[in-house]
Amino acid sequence: MKPKLVVTVLTVFLLIYSATVTADYVRPPPRKTLHFPWSSRPSPSPQQVHISLAGDKHIRVSWITDDKSSPSIVEYGTSPGNYSETSDGESTTYSYLLYTSGKIHHTVIGPLEPSTIYFYRCGGQGPEFQLKTPPLQLPVTFAVAGDLGQTGWTKSTLSHIDKCKYDLHLLPGDLSYADYIQHRWDTFGELVQPLASARPWMVTEGNHEKESIPLFKDGFESYNSRWKMPFQESGSSSNLYYSFEVAGAHIIMLGSYAEYYEYSDQYNWLKADLAKVDRKKTRWLIVLFHVPWYNSNEAHQFEGDAMMASMEPLLYAARVDIVLAGHVHAYERTERVNNGKSDPCGAVHVTIGDGGNKEGLARKYKDPPPEWSAFREASFGHGELKIVNSSHAYWSWHRNDDDEPVKSDETWITSLISSGCIANELGS
Ligand SMILES: *[C@@H]1O[C@H](CO)[C@@H](O)[C@H](O)[C@H]1NC(C)=O
Ligand SMILES: *[C@@H]1O[C@H](CO)[C@@H](O)[C@H](O)[C@H]1NC(C)=O
Numbered sequence: 001m002k003p004k005l006v007v008t009v010l011t012v013f014l015l016i017y018s019a020t021v022t023a024d025y026v027r028p029p030p031r032k033t034l035h036f037p038w039s040s041r042p043s044p045s046p047q048q049v050h051i052s053l054a055g056d057k058h059i060r061v062s063w064i065t066d067d068k069s070s071p072s073i074v075e076y077g078t079s080p081g082n083y084s085e086t087s088d089g090e091s092t093t094y095s096y097l098l099y100t101s102g103k104i105h106h107t108v109i110g111p112l113e114p115s116t117i118y119f120y121r122c123g124g125q126g127p128e129f130q131l132k133t134p135p136l137q138l139p140v141t142f143a144v145a146g147d148l149g150q151t152g153w154t155k156s157t158l159s160h161i162d163k164c165k166y167d168l169h170l171l172p173g174d175l176s177y178a179d180y181i182q183h184r185w186d187t188f189g190e191l192v193q194p195l196a197s198a199r200p201w202m203v204t205e206g207n208h209e210k211e212s213i214p215l216f217k218d219g220f221e222s223y224n225s226r227w228k229m230p231f232q233e234s235g236s237s238s239n240l241y242y243s244f245e246v247a248g249a250h251i252i253m254l255g256s257y258a259e260y261y262e263y264s265d266q267y268n269w270l271k272a273d274l275a276k277v278d279r280k281k282t283r284w285l286i287v288l289f290h291v292p293w294y295n296s297n298e299a300h301q302f303e304g305d306a307m308m309a310s311m312e313p314l315l316y317a318a319r320v321d322i323v324l325a326g327h328v329h330a331y332e333r334t335e336r337v338n339n340g341k342s343d344p345c346g347a348v349h350v351t352i353g354d355g356g357n358k359e360g361l362a363r364k365y366k367d368p369p370p371e372w373s374a375f376r377e378a379s380f381g382h383g384e385l386k387i388v389n390s391s392h393a394y395w396s397w398h399r400n401d402d403d404e405p406v407k408s409d410e411t412w413i414t415s416l417i418s419s420g421c422i423a424n425e426l427g428s
Helices: 003-023 152-163 183-196 221-226 265-276 305-317
Strands: 047-053 059-065 073-077 085-088 090-092 103-109 117-122 129-132 140-144 168-171 201-203 242-246 249-253 284-288 322-325 331-338 347-352 373-377 381-387 392-401 404-414
Touching: 047 183, 047 201, 059 117, 073 103, 085 103, 103 117, 152 183, 152 381, 152 392, 183 201, 183 221, 201 249, 249 265, 265 305, 331 392, 331 404, 347 381, 347 392, 373 404, 381 404
Parallel strands: 140 168, 168 201, 249 284, 284 322, 322 347
Antiparallel strands: 047 059, 059 103, 073 085, 073 117, 090 103, 117 129, 140 381, 242 249, 331 347, 331 373, 381 392, 392 404
């Protein structure tokens, strides 16, 4: 061949080749569960430190020690090494087959100032941690990722969340994927500690938290012992559902695995909790639970239907703005929906069960998509929800593309109250 022709053929080949490569981006496969060296630390040292909101101006610090005599005290203050305050808390342990947990400490500190950095130490010794309290008023930013697990992808997702400026982490279920192997709860606690000790992590349960054994274990024992959430503070009788306020927004964490039928405890609690929200003052109402109600992925079809039939009328009447769910290992965002179809006064539903767990992605979608589906993609990643003011929130979803966070979906959401959707009185 003549040199000129060779060059032309090569160029054409390269053009076609690069076109096919960009068009068919091959999504990387699931990554293996990480392995951690375990039980190498001195026993009184605090491990698995994480924090959560615990009522107005208060934060619960949770950690574990191998040493059963270690006290449940937290010393804290606003300058490093200078602890002007001390709180004492409670502790628990649990056994699961051959495993016995360390001493699990839960200590509430406060009252704390908003938007303030506090330095703290657990059990009277060990390293100093720092946390930042959420703001008193809007704006507020939430990081959102469900179905985390503890794989290479989890690590990637956590490092991307760490790079964003956020006030609070919201997790719609499936934390450790310990799946009965109890020490994996401990390794998960260590994996998330750098983030979860610095910003409140507000979680609700998924199916992987259950770990029940018929006639022997009821379920949620490890989860409830380790991830105590402010259910008592919000008038709930179960750690599986609760609510909290942050920066003037009301967030409700429901339980897909607690009874949800009409007149069940959870249903009655939800109704009472919604009735307490003054929508004149509280412009944003957000709900999280594990199993999505609006899902056009082939995975987990219909699983959320019974809960939706029971509870969606309550959420709709109260004008819930945004619903965040997990369970399906992919991302999907809907238009405003209610009762199975688009509705200008319904909630925007987001499925974000793609934190990076070991089970991999749910790639198959229903075709054609339902009219309410606005965006869907099977990739690992995380979401960021910034509530800017009483009328506007900015939502973005960041896909883990070859370990880089790439913003793939973004939208402005206007609050229902500011859009003229007036909340209905809930009958008592
Ligand atoms: C320690 O903190 C207290 C109260 O926040 C403050 O009054 C005091 O000056 C601080 N001491 C030092 C040495 O920084
Ligand atoms: C709320 O934020 C949006 C987006 O930045 C802006 O367009 C709007 O004017 C703000 N509204 C108020 C009342 O400040």
